Amino acid sequence: MDFLLTPDPGLVFWTTISFIALAVLLKKYAWAPILDALQVRSETIEQSLQAAERAKAEVENLVKVRQKMMDEARNERDELLKETRQLKDKILVEARTGATRESDKIINLARIQIQAEKNAAIKELKKQVAELSIDIAGLLIQSELKEDKKQKAIIDKYLENVNFN
Amino acid sequence: MNKFLWILVLSTSIFFSTSYASNDVSNADKAEEAFDPTEMIMHHIADAHVWHIVSWGEGDYQKHIQIPLPIILYDKGKVHFFSYSRFDHDTHIAESKGSYFLYHHGKIYNSDTDGTVEYDHEGHIANSVPIDFSLKRNVWSMWLSIVLILWIFLTVAKSYKNGPAKPKGIQAMMEPIIQFVNDDIVKMQIGEQKAHKFAPYLLTIFFFIWINNMIGLVPFFPGGSNFNGNISVTMVLAVFTFLITNINGSRSYWQHTLVAPGVPFFVKILMIPVEIIGLFTKPFALMIRLLANITAGHIIILSLVSLIFILKSIYIAPVSILLSIIMLVLELLVALLQAYIFTLLSALFIGMAVQEVEH
Numbered sequence: 001m002d003f004l005l006t007p008d009p010g011l012v013f014w015t016t017i018s019f020i021a022l023a024v025l026l027k028k029y030a031w032a033p034i035l036d037a038l039q040v041r042s043e044t045i046e047q048s049l050q051a052a053e054r055a056k057a058e059v060e061n062l063v064k065v066r067q068k069m070m071d072e073a074r075n076e077r078d079e080l081l082k083e084t085r086q087l088k089d090k091i092l093v094e095a096r097t098g099a100t101r102e103s104d105k106i107i108n109l110a111r112i113q114i115q116a117e118k119n120a121a122i123k124e125l126k127k128q129v130a131e132l133s134i135d136i137a138g139l140l141i142q143s144e145l146k147e148d149k150k151q152k153a154i155i156d157k158y159l160e161n162v163n164f165n
Numbered sequence: 166m167n168k169f170l171w172i173l174v175l176s177t178s179i180f181f182s183t184s185y186a187s188n189d190v191s192n193a194d195k196a197e198e199a200f201d202p203t204e205m206i207m208h209h210i211a212d213a214h215v216w217h218i219v220s221w222g223e224g225d226y227q228k229h230i231q232i233p234l235p236i237i238l239y240d241k242g243k244v245h246f247f248s249y250s251r252f253d254h255d256t257h258i259a260e261s262k263g264s265y266f267l268y269h270h271g272k273i274y275n276s277d278t279d280g281t282v283e284y285d286h287e288g289h290i291a292n293s294v295p296i297d298f299s300l301k302r303n304v305w306s307m308w309l310s311i312v313l314i315l316w317i318f319l320t321v322a323k324s325y326k327n328g329p330a331k332p333k334g335i336q337a338m339m340e341p342i343i344q345f346v347n348d349d350i351v352k353m354q355i356g357e358q359k360a361h362k363f364a365p366y367l368l369t370i371f372f373f374i375w376i377n378n379m380i381g382l383v384p385f386f387p388g389g390s391n392f393n394g395n396i397s398v399t400m401v402l403a404v405f406t407f408l409i410t411n412i413n414g415s416r417s418y419w420q421h422t423l424v425a426p427g428v429p430f431f432v433k434i435l436m437i438p439v440e441i442i443g444l445f446t447k448p449f450a451l452m453i454r455l456l457a458n459i460t461a462g463h464i465i466i467l468s469l470v471s472l473i474f475i476l477k478s479i480y481i482a483p484v485s486i487l488l489s490i491i492m493l494v495l496e497l498l499v500a501l502l503q504a505y506i507f508t509l510l511s512a513l514f515i516g517m518a519v520q521e522v523e524h
Contacts, residue, residue: 004460008395012397014307018308027365031364035347038325
């Protein structure tokens, strides 16, 4: 039983040497590279996360910018459409008024011309009617006045109609 | 779960058949020596100059398969180097460079050609002893663990060479443990600034203790050695922690220990010796804790198995095996826990020593 609590110099010696050798070897070839790599990796991960965060923010920004641009474009388009429509209406109105004015002018001219023509025709007609009337009257007078009786009757008739008031 | 049950049944049946066999023999040969569990267990947890693998047979017909280990002795200015097999099978005497050595119950004594043994009045052997540097079982077990540790961690270290990547294989298994020790033990106890200086030592001691404990739990060759249950080993580890703690002790640590500032004089008379004793009790506790826990685990498992042979009943075998399986599982936890505790306390002591306290 005494072996349990009695150190054995041989084992102490070998354990000391072996443990120091193991610690030195591990420190140089295992712990240093592993801990460095872990450190580098955790830094890389942190940086990557930050970069991702920044990229996300940038993307959000871009989305906002795009939205703004789209809104602007839409507004501009609406504006353009509105202007175009107004322009169209204006042109139409102008065209219509122009056309009306023109047609009115033409109609007036035509009317004036027609009036003139009509007046001329009436004058002509009057002239002709007068001539015809004279002719007819001449003829009538010739035929009527062949008999004296008749001449007398006519004179009477005229005289009857004449009012001497 | 099914697999576990099958293993249980299988191992139970194997034990049944072997205990049947031993029962038959013991019935046939009543003169057989009674089974002595104490001797068996003590033999098991002690170091040895020979690596025993398996034995069978009874009495004179008993056969052993074992590896004789190299014996290195330093005696009277001479180094003797020979194999254990040089000890005579019957007389246990070996000759080297004109000196004679007697092998008796795991110890080597100076003797003569006849193997004379002198006893003192208490019945202990009074022969002088050479200094025994033999590469005993525990040394080989430790070297096995060192090869294993180097292989594991050099492989792990190699996988980090290609820059940051997703860990895989053995790297993925070890990385969380390394990070746990580094972050939750070393950095937590020592602080971020000084942690890197002590991390290699603490990581080494953690895996050294853990892997050796695990090897000790393997019930067949080349495992089963009670390496961390040996006081020589735990003493070396505790002395390393002691040296590292006190060599790196800060001004305020020594001031606190040796002067105890801000304490009345008559209390100082009490405090200072207590503090100085405390320097030594801390590593001493480390040494005993590890030794006792690991040895106790080995003793319990061996006792449970011995139960079958003590009671000479096959019916106890399932109980015995079930209990030893439970104990083995518990010991797997203890193996890790003791490595953790040793590392944690070492880190704690180092952390307390390197801390610069402003008064």
